[in-house]
Amino acid sequence: MTIDSFYQEINKSNFYLGMISQVYRENAYIQVENLSLLNHRNIQLEALIPNTINYFVVIDSIQGLFVGEVYQSRVNSSDSVHTAMQSGKKDNVFPEIGIEILGILNGNKLTSAGFKTVGIMDKVYVANQFLIKTFVNSIELNEYPVKNSKGEIKIDESGKIVYQNKLTNIAKLNEVDSNYLSLKPNTLFDRHLLVIGTTNSGKSTSALSVLDKLVLSGKKVLVIDPTGEYCDSFSDDEAEKLLLGENAFISTEDIDDLFWVNFFNLSDSEDSGKAAVLANAISSLRFQNSIGETGVLIKEHQSVSSLQPKINSVTSRKFDFNLLTEQIKHEAVKQKLSKEKGGYCFERDGNLYNASIWLIKKVGYFLKSSLVNDFFVTNTSDDNLFDKIDYFTSDENKKSLYINTSKVSKSGSAGASIINLITNHVLESKVSATPFVLFIDEVHRYTRVYEEDGGLVSIAREGRKKGIFLFLTTQSPKDVPKIILGQVGTFIIHRITHYEELRAIENLLQPSTLSQIRKLAQGESVITSINLLKDLHVYFEKTNRIHYNETPLL
Known part of the structure; x- marks a missing residue:
C-alpha cells in the first residue's frame, strides 16, 4: 500500500x-x-x-x-x-x-x-x-482467536476466524483527539494486570472502569475489597455479594495449623516456640469438640499416656475459636513423673505460663481488632465461603462474586492470611473451563515484599493455565513482591512521585515517559504492556457505577 x-x-x-x-x-x-x-x-x-x-x-x-x-x-x-x-x-x-x-x-x-x-x-x-x-x-500485538470446547479455532459462517471481542471505550486516548481505547480482555490480562498510583491519583477510578467493561461484556470477576468502597458498584443481577462475618463464614474444619500460625503472625523463626504452644492449644480444643465438650481442656493432673494419644487421634479440625486465649493459659504445663499415677502427668509450670503471656495478649488483641469472632465458625454453615467460591468457579454459574473483607482485614497479618486462604482455595478448586478475573484492591495490604510462596504468588505463576487472571491495585510497586511484579505483563501507572517508587518501575517505561509520571493529573495514566505496540497515554473517565472513594473536605 x-x-x-x-x-x-x-x-x-x-x-x-x-x-x-x-x-x-x-x-x-x-x-x-x-x-x-x-x-x-x-x-x-x-x-x-x-x-x-x-x-x-x-x-x-x-x-x-x-x-x-x-x-x-x-x-x-x-x-x-x-x-x-x-x-x-x-x-x-x-x-x-x-x-x-x-x-x-x-x-x-x-x-x-x-x-x-x-x-x-x-x-x-x-x-x-x-x-x-x-x-x-493495530495497537494490540495479538489477535486471540476464539476456540471451542475441543480446542479448535472457531470459524464463522463466512469462513473467517472468530476473534475475541474487545472491551470498548476503556479510556480516552490523550494522544489522539476524540478517540477511545478498546482492547481485547486477553491483551490486558494475558500476563495479569497491575494498577499503580498514589492516593487520589485515579487508581480506583481506572480499576472500576476496567471492572465495568468486564462485567458488561459478560466476563466473570471475583472481587476482593478490603475497604468496602465497591460494595454498591454491582447490581444483584451482576454479582453475588458477600460480607465476611455477616453472610459468609469459614469453618475451622477447613483450616490447617499453618493458617493459624500465619494469622497470628508467628511464622518467624524466633516465634517457633509460641507457634508450638498455639498449635497445642488448637489440638486441645479440637479434642474437646470431638467429645462434645464446650469448654477448655484442663490438662493439669491428667495422665500423659492416657490423654495425649486421644488428642493426637483426632482427625477433625473443628474447634471453638472463642476459647483459644483461655486454652493457651492451660497449655502452660510440663510432663512430670507421678508416683501416685504410675507414670508421667501434666503439671502446671509458672515459667511456661509467664512465657505464654505475650502470646495470650497477642491472640486476645487479634480477636478484638480483627473482628473475626463472627467469621470463624465451628459447625458447617449454609453460608460457607468456600462453598460460595466453588459455585462461582463452576460452569453453571454466570454471575460474578463480590467479597467484602472490611470487617476482618484490619490487621495486616490477619488480612494477608485470609486472602492467602481464599486464593489457595481458588487455585486448588478451579477445575471448570470458564476463565475469570481475580480482582484484589490495595494488594499491598496482603503481601510482604520478601514473600516467595502463598496463594497470590501461586496464582501469578500458575493461574493462567487454569484460567485465573490477576487484576491488582497498589499504591506503591515497592510493596508488591518482586515475584508477582515479574509475572505481570500489563501496568496501568498513575501519578507516582517518590524516587524509590519510580526506580521500581523504570524498566517498564521509556525515560521520556518515566519523567511524565510525576506530573500526571488525576485520572491520567500510562498503559504499558508486553501485548501492546507502544506505551499509551490515557485518561480514565468515571463510570456511572456507585463508588465510595470521595475524599471529604477538611
Missing part, C-alpha cells in the same frame, strides 16, 4: 514536514525544511499542530510506510537563527524533530518493524485521521 492511498481526499503535500536526516537504532531525526511548516493549520476536518510533541507522523521509505511518534522538537540556538525568528524570516530557520519508530504498515495494520527502519532522505508527513485510526486499531 502506497502513501497516496492514505491521503486520497486531501493532498499529502499539506501534511509535509521534511526529510529524515539522522537514523539511530532507537530513533530518527527529521530535518524540517523551514519553520513555517510547523505552523498550526486546519485542513477540512484535520487540525494539525506540528510545533509540539506527542503526535504521529508517517515516513515514506523504500522499505515501506513507517509510523512514528514525535518526542522532541528543537531549533538550533545561534545568533543567525535568533535574528531570523525575530524578523519573521521563517524560511531561514530549520527545526529538527526527534521521532520514535512505532512500526511499519502492512496493508491496513501496523506491525512491529523488527530490524527494518527508515533511511536518510525519506519524506515525512503528519499522520492524518485515517492513519491514526489505523494505528489505534
Whole structure:
C-alpha cells in the first residue's frame, strides 16, 4: 500500500514536514525544511499542530510506510537563527524533530518493524485521521482467536476466524483527539494486570472502569475489597455479594495449623516456640469438640499416656475459636513423673505460663481488632465461603462474586492470611473451563515484599493455565513482591512521585515517559504492556457505577 492511498481526499503535500536526516537504532531525526511548516493549520476536518510533541507522523521509505511518534522538537540556538525568528524570516530557520519508530504498515495494520527502519532522505508527513485510526486499531500485538470446547479455532459462517471481542471505550486516548481505547480482555490480562498510583491519583477510578467493561461484556470477576468502597458498584443481577462475618463464614474444619500460625503472625523463626504452644492449644480444643465438650481442656493432673494419644487421634479440625486465649493459659504445663499415677502427668509450670503471656495478649488483641469472632465458625454453615467460591468457579454459574473483607482485614497479618486462604482455595478448586478475573484492591495490604510462596504468588505463576487472571491495585510497586511484579505483563501507572517508587518501575517505561509520571493529573495514566505496540497515554473517565472513594473536605 502506497502513501497516496492514505491521503486520497486531501493532498499529502499539506501534511509535509521534511526529510529524515539522522537514523539511530532507537530513533530518527527529521530535518524540517523551514519553520513555517510547523505552523498550526486546519485542513477540512484535520487540525494539525506540528510545533509540539506527542503526535504521529508517517515516513515514506523504500522499505515501506513507517509510523512514528514525535518526542522532541528543537531549533538550533545561534545568533543567525535568533535574528531570523525575530524578523519573521521563517524560511531561514530549520527545526529538527526527534521521532520514535512505532512500526511499519502492512496493508491496513501496523506491525512491529523488527530490524527494518527508515533511511536518510525519506519524506515525512503528519499522520492524518485515517492513519491514526489505523494505528489505534493495530495497537494490540495479538489477535486471540476464539476456540471451542475441543480446542479448535472457531470459524464463522463466512469462513473467517472468530476473534475475541474487545472491551470498548476503556479510556480516552490523550494522544489522539476524540478517540477511545478498546482492547481485547486477553491483551490486558494475558500476563495479569497491575494498577499503580498514589492516593487520589485515579487508581480506583481506572480499576472500576476496567471492572465495568468486564462485567458488561459478560466476563466473570471475583472481587476482593478490603475497604468496602465497591460494595454498591454491582447490581444483584451482576454479582453475588458477600460480607465476611455477616453472610459468609469459614469453618475451622477447613483450616490447617499453618493458617493459624500465619494469622497470628508467628511464622518467624524466633516465634517457633509460641507457634508450638498455639498449635497445642488448637489440638486441645479440637479434642474437646470431638467429645462434645464446650469448654477448655484442663490438662493439669491428667495422665500423659492416657490423654495425649486421644488428642493426637483426632482427625477433625473443628474447634471453638472463642476459647483459644483461655486454652493457651492451660497449655502452660510440663510432663512430670507421678508416683501416685504410675507414670508421667501434666503439671502446671509458672515459667511456661509467664512465657505464654505475650502470646495470650497477642491472640486476645487479634480477636478484638480483627473482628473475626463472627467469621470463624465451628459447625458447617449454609453460608460457607468456600462453598460460595466453588459455585462461582463452576460452569453453571454466570454471575460474578463480590467479597467484602472490611470487617476482618484490619490487621495486616490477619488480612494477608485470609486472602492467602481464599486464593489457595481458588487455585486448588478451579477445575471448570470458564476463565475469570481475580480482582484484589490495595494488594499491598496482603503481601510482604520478601514473600516467595502463598496463594497470590501461586496464582501469578500458575493461574493462567487454569484460567485465573490477576487484576491488582497498589499504591506503591515497592510493596508488591518482586515475584508477582515479574509475572505481570500489563501496568496501568498513575501519578507516582517518590524516587524509590519510580526506580521500581523504570524498566517498564521509556525515560521520556518515566519523567511524565510525576506530573500526571488525576485520572491520567500510562498503559504499558508486553501485548501492546507502544506505551499509551490515557485518561480514565468515571463510570456511572456507585463508588465510595470521595475524599471529604477538611
